[in-house]
Amino acid sequence: MEAKQEVKMQPTQVIAPDKKNEKSEKPKRFSNPKRATQNKERFNKVVEFEERVIDVARVTTVVKGGRRFSFSAHAVVGNKKGKVGFGHGKANEVQDAIKKAVKDAQNNLISVPIVNGTIPHEVKNEKYLASKILLKPAPKGKGIVASNTVRAVVELAGYTDIYSKTYGSRTKINVVRAALKALQKLKTVKEIAELRDIDVKTLLQK
Structure with missing residues (x-):
């Protein structure tokens, strides 16, 4: 008869993950300094400049199906430090027309x-x-x-x-x-x- 040999299995050793290595393996997020600067400039522009609405008018356009109404706005913006601009905006809603006018004025600044x-x-x-x-x-x-x-x-x-x-x-x-x-x-x-x-x-x- 063949003798059966018992094979003793050695217990497997579980290796705990290294927390330091785990942190280092995470993908790094690289910030875009140019984009951060642009966002900061936009934020400063919004905070820095004041605005005044000069004129708001309703515009009627005659089309084939009838009349179409929209609004036209003009606005002045300035920082009270030597920069001022004037802009025009047109949209179907008054507030949208004013926003466009303000944005246009900010893009047409002059220094005095x-x-x-x-x-x-x-x-x-x-x-x-x-x-x-x-x-x-x-x-x-x-x-x-x-x-x-x-x-x-x-x-x-x-x-x-x-x-x-x-x-x-x-x-x-x-x-x-x-x-x-x-x-x-x-x-x-x-x-x-x-x-x-x-x-x-x-x-x-x-």
């Missing part, structure tokens, strides 16, 4: 010089279509002497003391564009000093 709360020099008879505007520096404490439409532009640009007068057509959109054209004609103190061939300190003392 501010000297002690006012403009560095006078701008005469700047024209847009049938609207003309005059901008003059005002002494500290004078405030903003302007129509509501022009006030929205210069206030959001950052001016606290300025004198303005409008001639011709008083259409809000034309007046805003005339005001922006006038602001774009402004020269900085450094540019004025270079034109007069004098030092900046000497110019500011006058």
Whole structure:
């Protein structure tokens, strides 16, 4: 008879997973610094800029099936630190039209010089279509002497003391564009000093 040999099975050893290795094996998430910067800039832009709605109008379009209604909006935005913009938006709802106008204004910003709360020099008879505007520096404490439409532009640009007068057509959109054209004609103190061939300190003392 064949003898049966008993084979003793050695107990298997269970190896516990190494927590350190487990952590290191997890896929790493790489952040995109460029995208993070863009998101931060967008957030700062939203927080930094104020907005004013200049005009909202209902637009009627005649189509084959009847009439189609939509809304058109114009808005001014500014950070009160020398940046201001004007934009237009159109949508089926009023709020959507305003949002588009604000976004368009943020994409059309201009930089303007501010000297002690006012403009560095006078701008005469700047024209847009049938609207003309005059901008003059005002002494500290004078405030903003302007129509509501022009006030929205210069206030959001950052001016606290300025004198303005409008001639011709008083259409809000034309007046805003005339005001922006006038602001774009402004020269900085450094540019004025270079034109007069004098030092900046000497110019500011006058």
